[in-house]
Amino acid sequence: MIGHDVFLPAPLLVLSFGIMIMLAATAWRRSAGRSLLGGMVTLLLALAVTGLHTGDMPGSKGDTLFIQDRWTTYTAALSVFSSMCILLMSWRDTAHEGAGTGDEYVLLFMLGTLGALAMVFSANYMPFFVGLEILGVSLMGLVAFRRRPATAGHEAAMKYLILSGVSSAILLFGIGLAYGVTGSLRFVPPIATADVPAALPVAATVMILVGMFFKLSAVPFHMWLPDVMEGAPVPVAAFLAVVSKIAIFSSLVRYFGMGEQPPFLNDILYAVIILTVLGGNLLALRQTTLPRLMACSSIAHVGYLLIAFVCPGLLQPGAITVYLAAYSASTLGVFAAMTAFAPPDGPEGTAVAQWTGLFSSRPFLASVMALMLLSLAGIPPSIGFLAKFQIAATGVAHQRDLLVCVLIIGSIIGLYYYLNIIRVMLATPSFPSASRNRDSRPELTALVIVLTIIVVIGGLFPVRTIHPLLPMRPAPPEMRDETAHWRADLR
């Protein structure tokens, strides 16, 4: 049915070819530096061609594997940009690996990005599931890359493998049910027809939703994320928190559309949002290491994003896009600061207590970290403030009073643990900080400056920076129209 269809979003092509060339180059001679360079160039190219595609955009009637519109362009650009930032973060350590396993790291990383992009662009269950698995398998490898201590990395990778496998199984079962109901692999929720029991499509939708929640780590499917992020190398943790979540959330929005959801779905989403926001924030209160804390905070942020997702209306597209950008930029900033702080050898500086007195020893790094944390907490003058404001606006506009209350309670709790880190950084260290490494890493400094500019400018002049990216009326409404066509076809 699709053999003759050559419609392909260009970033997928660029990434695939880039990975193949890198593979060939690795077979010829191993060099971590060249792999890193190749990866970076490929990502840059992919970013440059995000909006392009080969072949003709299929009409609304034709079945297609991929789709391209402003929503995919936006989320794909965001994913690729985040991947670039994360690659920069892992530059030094990977180059240190030298001829050992540096190439594999970069290759797995690029594959993970490819999987994420495939999910973003998919309009069919097949590429969605394949992308999900590419992402999952390469993430398992990446998580296990941690050298010090190696067992932690392996343990985290096993956890990720098992739980990711379970969630994929549930998702696949849901997809199978959906196919059984509709006889189509189109990436839209199944609709009940006369000859199947009404419960089947509901069960299929719920299973697919649960699979997605697993990957998004929404409470109560969140258990794996803190453990995995703690065990993984810091850049991989950033990849887990940013790129993989953007991809899943993008698919979620694509799948369910941006309109009003059916009541049973709304109820599930309500419960999950309340659990996720409160659960993520409460869990974060108890954490003493930064990756775990960021994992819990990212759980909570998924909850905030879902609030915007269940409040369709005038403000929703803006809220979701700004929030995604704000979350990605601020989280990447935090992880970049963590990477800059970590010494090249010895235990990594991931415990919050190790950050004591950073404002006096490394004021620039501490200021950046503080800004990023404030942005995550939603305090001006950062983009996170605007994002949280818009989320609250969508909630109030839709009179989701309960969700708005949860948002406020969650934000207040969140404020506490973000501020706590700033408080620790402001405190005077009880021990001399002579052993801190102060080697400069220009690539990280540049990255941190770029992210800072994004966060501040995005907060102060949101129109100039964010607005061109915003699909004011993004694709999902069109997609809903397509769904209507398709429903008509079915009948």
Next chain:
Amino acid sequence: MIALPALVLLPVLGGGVAWVAGRIRPVPTPASRDAAWWVALVTLGMETLLLALITFGHQPHAGPWLAHFSMPWIPAMGIAIRLDMDGLSLSLIWLSLVLCFPCVFLSTRQVTVNAGAFHFLFLATLAGIIGTFLATDLFLFFFFWELMLVPMFVLIAAWGHEDRQRAAMTFFMFTQGSGLIMLVSILGLVMAHYRATGVLTFDYVTLSRTPLSPALSMLIMVGFFVAFAVKLPVVPVHVWLPAAHTQAPTAASVLLAGILLKTGGYGMIRFDVMLFPDAASRFAPVAMGMGVVGILYGAWMSCAQDDVKRLIAYSSVSHMGFVLTGIFCGSRMGMQGAIMQMLAHGLSTAALFVIAGAIQDRLHTRDMRRIGGLWAAMPRLSSAGVFFAVAALGMPGLGNFTGEFLVLLATWHVSPALATVAAAGLVPAAMYALRMVNRIFLAAPRVGQSPGPDFPPRQMAVLACVMALVAVLGLYPQPFMAFSLPLPVAAMTGGKDGAP
């Protein structure tokens, strides 16, 4: 009209320059510390000049306002940068600037660690406060409201006294948490307006005409009230205040007590009473009751303190009770009294904090049980201390008396019983003020106490100016009372710029 944004931006820019000036040399020297101090002083001077220009200059195109500025910011959401100035905001900004001078002259020069950053944060807080007083776009107001907290948090957490971090956290959590409730109220109001008219806007004047059901307007008003009540503070939510005031460095204490609390009062006038007059009048009995409770509770707690700064902090709670009662009296006289009380309290309490800070710098303690008999050793400091303590207890002829008297009179018209109870709060006020004077300045010197140098004449001159202002507010309050009233909402819409 560029003057208003300049008024907000100038302190930030000056602070940035001060920061750079403080960091020019890798190893901080006294000269580089002084450089930051000089930059801050020059910035404040320029700011004052600018404000004087706005005050006395002619403002074209300002409509009913004294000055007006507007430009689009986020048109998609109906958010604009709208700054407007009326008598209330002008007088509160004057208060802020006047208070910054004693801060800078008497206290911030003593900051030795990272002076540049200190001055930057100090001026950034000032900028946020001025922005709060000027913003008439609700989003912008909220933006400034949140913005001024961050530098204040860092000031307390980094330069404060022994228990600073806890105090800073409590301060931030309380104000920010209540701010989120206000955010929901703002959004509720905007959405109600959007539903009624189909226009998405955050403009104060436009929103003031939103048709609201009584229940909804009450709900939104209470949402605003909570945020302002935390800032003011009103008694059940005053918990953050004593700790924050006590632990903050002197300059930050002055900013907190002198101006930051006034943003709460300002907000109550501008966004509670004026935006929702009906709901506010229905809510008035509760608010006035809370105000009177605050008067008594603050004064009572103040009597029980041994820590000088804590004593002054609790006296602030008591004085702000008068402000709350006055604002919700519903009469012009009560409003005037509340505003006079805010101005006079700002001046006198800020001066008291400066003096308490000076005592702590010299004696390294704030415990009144270990301080005594400063009159002999430091006559200038002590006389200033006595003057402001007497002002704080409400001596006729000084500013605080005018405010308290007007508030009590206005309350009497509403409820004689409440006025009687409120007036009873003046008795413990006299107790704590005289007790403080007695123990610190008049009692016999303590053993082992080594008082430092007295205030030099230059610092005394700055304090004398503040004293003169307090006296003027007490002896000839009429021009201030007439001038500092907020512009009525009805008048805002009359102007050509006020109408949408």
